[in-house]
Amino acid sequence: MTSSFPSDAVPDDGASGPVAGVIAEDFAGMKSQAFGLARRAGLEPVLCPVSVRPVWRHLPASWWPSPLRAIHPLRVPPACMKPPGLMISIGGTGGAVGAAMRAQGGQVVQIQNPRMDLRKFDLVIANRHDEISGPNVLLSRTALHGVSPDCLARARREWAPRLAHLPRPLVSVLVGGGNGRFRLGEAEGHALAMQLGRMIDRDGVGMAITPSRRTSAQVREILSRHLSPKGAWVWDMEGENPYLGLLACADAIVVTMDSVSMISEAVATEVPVMVATLPGRSRRIGLFMQDLLQAGRVRMFDGRMRDWQVAPLDDTQAIAQEMRHRLGLK
Template sequence: MESIRCITGAAARHAHHHRCSHYGIRHWALFLTSIPKAHQQRAADQPRRLYATKNTTHERATRKLNLAPRVAYQPTSATTWIISDGLVSADKEAIALAKGLSLPWTVKRVQWRQGLQWLPIPFKKLIMDYHHVMNRRQTDKLPWFLTGDPLAAPYPSFVLGSGTNAVPGLLQVSRMSGKASYSAHIHFPALPFIHFDQVFLQRHEVVVQLAALGLMKDQKNYFRINSTLNTITPKSLVLARTKALDQGLIPKSYFSDRNSSSIVAVLIGGPNEDCSHNTDRMVNRLARLIDVQGCRVLISFSQRTAANTKQAIAQLRERVQDDEKIFVYDPMAPHGTGTTSGGNEGNRGAVSWTGVPGPIGAAGFLERVNPYEAMLALADKIVVTADSVAMTNEALATGKPVYVLGGELARGKLKVFHRYLADSHATRAFRPGRIPIMPLTSNSKNGNGTSYGNDTADPLSYPGDHPAWNTSLAGQGPDEIKKLAERLRIMRESRITGRRVPEHIAEATC
């Protein structure tokens, strides 16, 4: 009898092993989760009872696995979702691409739960995969490791995200929709591109981050873009200028042509892992720009500008004490105090970002009261801190002279980015002269008949001759957005219908 029981048990184990071997990672995940239960029984139960309990646990888990349906193909609505973590520069790119798709769009603010944000992206992906293996059923509830807006059905036709912080929400929507929502990620996602339907990379990301992957750099579903996606055109600059004048966002003296001094827009970001700030050097150069070169300055802070930088700029403004020479705007200040320049008629404050939901924080805020684009329209020249790729590309989109402040402090991919722009003569280093510098305009000749004075001096950059400005990136943003939107629509349609991707899309390069 015992021998028959042993043979029967061995056959059952063999059949069970043969049946579970087809499950792969699911089987091993269930097996590992059942080990603690078996160890808890071992101290109190008999070996025979332990064997029965272990088998029962596996059988129940297997039945649960068989009954749990896979995520099937889900119908989608003709909408676009933008996964946001509240960062303005990332949201602006995704919103620009969403507008190019010509579908109703919604911002979904989703981010990692506090305490998990410090983990590297690959470890976060393992947490997501393990949760998906252990919870196969369809649910509209956010998983335990995410917080923010619900990602419930009906799912969109397209889901867009920019930056690594948008990766978890992007993957969650793609997974819960059964890949029905076509996912596109802007910038390097720090994950294999196979997890996304399309990835858009800028030149410096291809050169530095993608090339560092070695053999894995040959990933097929990425497309290189020339600059940050933006909607800046000559028409949009005119509209922004008119809006700022009508709403009193900038003092009226900056709209007057009576003052012949140049207007310089200074866009100040914040330090990051690839670029630090030297606040004293920054303030000294800005003071030289006002006191020595006689320029009028429009300064705009960003969402990441450090408190000590704001304080140093405020001290500079108090020393100058002339609102016609320096105007400072702080988008992070509470409502009613968005501008740090005092006494200007009609000045408006910004909406505080604390507790503001995604659509208002990312889109409505920028379109209603922020004079950022109006500053670009009014400026004769633009100065940008080296930490921000987005603001640099937006400044280049205007076609005006662009100077980089603190480019010598850039590292990694930012160093490659600014070196390429400087070598192509699209930007210059911001080093205003210590004495008034006037461009050379003389066409006289020396004794040998050789002309001199080529009008190449620049009062805002280091001494010496400078090549002509390269404005090839001016106004390319809208055209590039149209090209990328068309690519997304055709790629999604080809996947749904099963048709071959047209050659002009499959073989397209930037």
């Protein structure tokens, strides 16, 4: 679940409460989840980037005999290391370091399955499709994020004038990229462009498309070449990231299925979400999609505009409140 949109798209809801140190590799998707949880809990996240020493990079973090020696020294705010300070670790590498910090007396919340003894953390926050359980485990239907109603309202005020030239209904398209589970290369880019083009031609929709930094240059070029002549706006990866604006201003959203984070942020809006399939397979994403399909929150994209009654689906705020309750945060 490390795939998401760039860090400059991570929303800031203006939290200015106690500091929470975020123990994570400097990846956009991880920061999006950890920062989103912290801010929704009224905390101010500060990244404590994890940089692994070369000799340890080829060994799973859960096997490190001494995690704090396997990384370059962390820059941790002093307030995080004494009660009621809090650190949030995420992923396997962050989790190994977080567990070591807790053994030294810190209070640590782990995001995602750490693939080690869950008792090494004060709390573990995971998704239902991670298939873990325990007395200190909180489960969410979607990935954690900071796309709150207030965040969307601010983005709508900023981006609605910029997108006003596009026809309505406006379909926002969120494009990810290939990973170890799904393929999004030239062939898949052509297939997606053809489907989106048919939607414009048959349903008369306006369209705004934002690639991610994982989207290959070839796929970006294919989408622009096929869809710009039809009136679609395709972000050229220059200037301000439009991701939040496209979420906020859409009448419907199409999102590729490679990223739990992107889909989770899309279903936090008030509009229908259609998921574009890609070649590949993932048991975890399959379980995640099954939950959303059964809830009626998403449908699979078939090249046509679909509209149905939906409500936002976002567990992040409830998880953040329960975290504060469990940890006794004032």
